[in-house]
Amino acid sequence: MPPIPLTAFLAGLVVLAAPAAHADMPTFEIVAENGRLTPETIEVPANTRFRLQLTNRNAGPEEFETTSPFKELVVGPGVTRTTIFPPLKPGSYPFFGEFHPDTAKGRFVAK
Template sequence: MILPLQVNAEELTIYALTAENGRFQPETIVVPAGRRFKIVITNKGPGPEEFESIELRKETVLAPGVTRTLVFAPMKPGTYKFFGEFHKDTAQGRIVVK
């Protein structure tokens, strides 16, 4: 006999992030502490870009026109930096957890 499982899935808040012309928009994403969330990253630029955060151990490379989703575990309050490997001087941002 197979019994149905009840799953209480937490609905994750989604934040949009765009990489274009060597920059991330928005540069700051504010999220609540202690809750999982998603960031949907779209590369609207003509070349590749990377989302990388050493602090958060997240990294993904996006070809032009590609969209990727990253899921983040609950985080403690603080500021966590991210950057684009292909445009280190200008593609910078932060996730502020409150």
């Protein structure tokens, strides 16, 4: 068996280390249901990366969106997806469901 090139070996280490790096990351859950996002307010730690887990219980798709920082996450009905947010400075950051903009609204409050 030929030796493994160093770059391939290092790339494999990065892949193996990545899940462990996210294991202790704060995770916050939002549920899209009946055209709403619940909870509407989520307190997150300021200056800390965090994971958002979105479960869509609507009959159709939902697109979770923030403008600052810019994030979009399209989730089909019955599906759960996650995304990682960068550290947020203290403040309030609105989010919304693009397919239900009048009712699917909320905000992150970084403290």
